[in-house]
Amino acid sequence: MMYWHTEHFHTLLIEDWGDEYTVFQPDSGKTHFFNQISIQILIFLSQHPATIEQICTVLAKQFQQNPDKEFTQNIEKILHHFETLGLVKKRNQGNPHDG
Amino acid sequence: MMVNQIPFKEFHLLLNQGLRVAIGPFNVCIQTTYKPLAEQLYQLYRHYRTAQNEIAEFHVRIVTERSNKNPFEKNVRFLLDGQSPFESFPQAQALAALEWGINLAIAVRVSHLLLLHSAVVEKNNHVILFPAWPGSGKTTLCTVLSYRGFRLFSDEFGLMDPQQGTFYPIPRLMPLKNESIAVIRNYLPEITIGKSIPNTQKGTVAHACPPEESIQQSTLTAKAKWIFFPKWIADSTTKIETISDSEAFMLLASNAFNYEVLGAKGFQAVAYLIRTCNCYKLVYSDFEDVMATLQRLIDET
Numbered sequence: 001m002m003y004w005h006t007e008h009f010h011t012l013l014i015e016d017w018g019d020e021y022t023v024f025q026p027d028s029g030k031t032h033f034f035n036q037i038s039i040q041i042l043i044f045l046s047q048h049p050a051t052i053e054q055i056c057t058v059l060a061k062q063f064q065q066n067p068d069k070e071f072t073q074n075i076e077k078i079l080h081h082f083e084t085l086g087l088v089k090k091r092n093q094g095n096p097h098d099g
Numbered sequence: 100m101m102v103n104q105i106p107f108k109e110f111h112l113l114l115n116q117g118l119r120v121a122i123g124p125f126n127v128c129i130q131t132t133y134k135p136l137a138e139q140l141y142q143l144y145r146h147y148r149t150a151q152n153e154i155a156e157f158h159v160r161i162v163t164e165r166s167n168k169n170p171f172e173k174n175v176r177f178l179l180d181g182q183s184p185f186e187s188f189p190q191a192q193a194l195a196a197l198e199w200g201i202n203l204a205i206a207v208r209v210s211h212l213l214l215l216h217s218a219v220v221e222k223n224n225h226v227i228l229f230p231a232w233p234g235s236g237k238t239t240l241c242t243v244l245s246y247r248g249f250r251l252f253s254d255e256f257g258l259m260d261p262q263q264g265t266f267y268p269i270p271r272l273m274p275l276k277n278e279s280i281a282v283i284r285n286y287l288p289e290i291t292i293g294k295s296i297p298n299t300q301k302g303t304v305a306h307a308c309p310p311e312e313s314i315q316q317s318t319l320t321a322k323a324k325w326i327f328f329p330k331w332i333a334d335s336t337t338k339i340e341t342i343s344d345s346e347a348f349m350l351l352a353s354n355a356f357n358y359e360v361l362g363a364k365g366f367q368a369v370a371y372l373i374r375t376c377n378c379y380k381l382v383y384s385d386f387e388d389v390m391a392t393l394q395r396l397i398d399e400t
Binding site for chain 2: 013015017020021024
């Protein structure tokens with residue numbers, strides 16, 4: 001089973017501007033601009049690793065969305081974007097040599 | 100001692116050796132033997148304080164050299180600590196080269212302050228920022244405001260102490276460009292503006308003197324309260340539009356010269372500014388109209 005988890009979430013500086021957020025990532029020196037759903041993914045994953053299904057279930061409930069295929073694809077896109085930024089990683093929980 | 104308290108002969112001699120002048124929080128040591136530049140500086144720097152016995156943060160020189168293209172002509176070259184960051188300039192552009200060079204020195208050497216590319220004035224002990232890239236008319240607007248009841252901090256740099264959240268004044272000559280020169284000569288006929296310097300990389304440039312009071316008060320820092328992202332559009336009425344905090348953050352962070360260099364400090368400084376300031380987009384063309392609008396907003400908040 002593939003699990004997503006945050007990378008160095010505790011080092012991020014997050015400014016909340018209401019419905020948008022600016023996030024400073026010390027590892028890269030970059031500043032990112034995120035919406036509500038993106039920041040909630042990071043916060044959720046910072047608490048514990050989760051599968052894409054678990055993430056979608058929680059976020060769909062939180063944002064009153066239907067967790068259909070399109071919703072899942074959008075969450076996956078955000079996760080892969082986060083992965084390229086070095087904010088999240090995925091690992092196979094069943095393999096003892098990973099994480 | 101102020102420059103205008105020194106006879107020209109002595110001023111010229113000091114420039115030959117290295118004249119130190121206090122410009123905001125910095126002392127700049129200027130050295131040149133080029134007499135026409137000395138004459139221009141004597142007129143335009145007359146309200147600045149000399150700092151001969153103080154440490155200078157920047158050592159700049161304007162030297163003359165033979166032109167490569169025409170051996171019968173001479174050019175001038177700007178040097179910062181002996182290094183030449185630019186190609187040489189025609190002699191007639193010596194003042195423009197010096198002023199651009201000092202700006203460059205500030206932009207590349209100052210790393211302890213957040214450096215915004217912004218016109219900055221002060222009113223009622225609060226700073227107003229006009230962050231903008233070239234071509235937005237910020238120098239022209241800043242020149243008008245600084246001679247109509249606002250204290251000049253800078254037409255070019257917002258120098259913010261990221262720890263204290265305060266801005267340092269750095270009132271320097273304001274380089275008016277092209278059509279703005281005639282506009283300001285007509286609108287503010289009483290102010291001192293240097294000779295027009297044609298054919299520079301930015302067209303024709305003429306340097307307006309900062310108001311004497313702004314130079315005298317250049318040790319008085321202040322915190323920011325308003326941020327206007329200005330845009331001059333011909334014949335437009337003045338329009339003020341509130342912008343979201345996240346958009347203001349993005350605009351301000353991308354406007355800073357050294358935001359990325361400062362890292363977390365830069366992020367926190369920009370966030371502090373957005374939290375403590377009222378942020379607007381400003382479109383204008385008429386000086387009276389824009390001043391009335393600014394005054395109304397200042398009175399309301």
